[in-house]
Amino acid sequence: MKRYDVDRREFLGRLAGSAAALTAASTRSVNARPRQERPVTGPANSTARIRFGVIGLNHSHIYGQTTAVLRGGGALVSVFATESDLATAFLKRFPQAKLARSEQEILEDASIQLVLSAAIPDERGPLGIRVMQHGKDYMADKPGITTLEQLAEVRRVQAQTRRIYSIMYSERFENRATVRAAELVKAGAIGRVVQTIGLGPHRMSPKTRPAWFFERPRYGGILCDIGSHQADQFLFFTGSTRAEVVCAQTGNFHNPQYSTFEDFGDMTMRGNGGTGYVRVDWFTPDGLATWGDGRLTVLGTDGFIEVRKNIDIAGRPGGNHLFLVDQKETRHIDCRDVPLPYGEQLVSDVLNRTEVAMPQAHCFLATELVLRAQAQAQRVDGLPSPRV
Structure with a gap:
């Protein structure tokens, strides 16, 4: 194995x-x-x-x-x-x-x-x-x-x-380092947020995938699927309540046998609280000791945070790594023991008819961004656009 x-x-x-x-x-x-x-x-x-x-x-x-x-x-x-x-x-x-x-x-x-x-x-x-x-x-x-x-x-x-x-x-709600990053940003640790960069590489492992995984009408496209995590984080960390897709690209560089599959996508967004860039792909090589080197960078006016969600390449073991750079120092923060509040917050929202876990408008806007990006994405691999 x-x-x-x-x-x-x-x-x-x-x-x-x-x-x-x-x-x-x-x-x-x-x-x-x-x-x-x-x-x-x-x-x-x-x-x-x-x-x-x-x-x-x-x-x-x-x-x-x-x-x-x-x-x-x-x-x-x-x-x-x-x-x-x-x-x-x-x-x-x-x-x-x-x-x-x-x-x-x-x-x-x-x-x-x-x-x-x-x-x-x-x-x-x-x-x-x-x-x-x-x-x-x-x-x-x-x-x-x-x-x-x-x-x-x-x-x-x-x-x-x-x-x-x-x-x-789950990249925000169920990743402890991202939860901690949210706390630091809220506390003003890096000043005003300017931009997020979300990277979501995955290992494809086609033999483990069901047929629908390769059918764009079923999974929605790579930006709709994996990119939804990143759109959510862009809105959340920039505090944007209005946003638009500036540009988007998708491609199938390495899997022509799956005619509607996409193995690469990226998009740029602009909101009323900042900007965001997203890159997602299915190219994680076998040499990496996890399924994907997922990362989030939050750029602020007084510093930046980088979250290495699953692995610190050739560095510290495990996942949930957070790096904070401010005007005074550079720090690594181990987030393995950070509590995950989403489940409790959602249960409370069900009981109290509140929107603490996630505002409904935010949920829908994150979805709308990736769906619009998917619809307007330019093809970048030289292969014919899939007919869906």
Whole structure:
């Protein structure tokens, strides 16, 4: 077994509080690798703050999503997936959940206040609409919406129902170094933020990927998918409430056998609080001891922060590294013990009808930026543009 395979599972484990990968690799799931994990039960029903269900297990991010809500005081009630192998693996990790017979069983359970999903990306928006129409709040894996048409309908139903439509931007919510960076920026450690640079390289590992992974109509395109993390961080760290895409590019440099797949993308954004640049790709080489050297740089008027999310190349071990440079010194900050507040904040938002975890307008604007970037992106690899 290659070392990077182990490290990727360790990273997913950190996202999920050591959440399990799956016991059998479904042809409809991403990141399905066998791993032995202890069950996670969360609070007892009598002490739980909310009750929640899960629909759709096609990406193992669902383990991190579930663990975040358990950490926030939620009680997991039930789960539904059309793939029996994915459901079996999930129940081994979360044995307190009941296996629902249908999606409708969860939607019609009046005791459930929140529904989580990591379904195939193009199915997440329509599911969220059904969830909100049943009077429940919703948290989707990213990308939570894959077309501008879906976004318009999600916005309409959200405004009509006043339910929460949250997207788990895990590079910010579930990365401890990024959480610490947010605290430092809020405290004024680097002055006024001018720009963010977000880099999201990934290892492709095509043999581990289901067919939908390579189909742009299903995953939305590389900027919609991976780039959504970076758009979220740009808006958050610059404090922008209005923003536009200045330019965008996508390409398929190395995988012509997948006609609608994109293995490279970048985009530049401008907001009312600063500027942002994003580069995402599927070119992580086998020599790297993790699945991707994800980085975030936040430039301020009095210093800058660099977050090395997964690895400090040829440097300190592990992930969650933060480097702070100000007018006095250069510091490395180990963020392994920084608390992750998103799950607790989201549970409180469900109870109190607030927007502490993430303002609804921010969630939709981050999505709109990447969808517009995807739509206007110039082709840069010399191959014909995919017909989608």
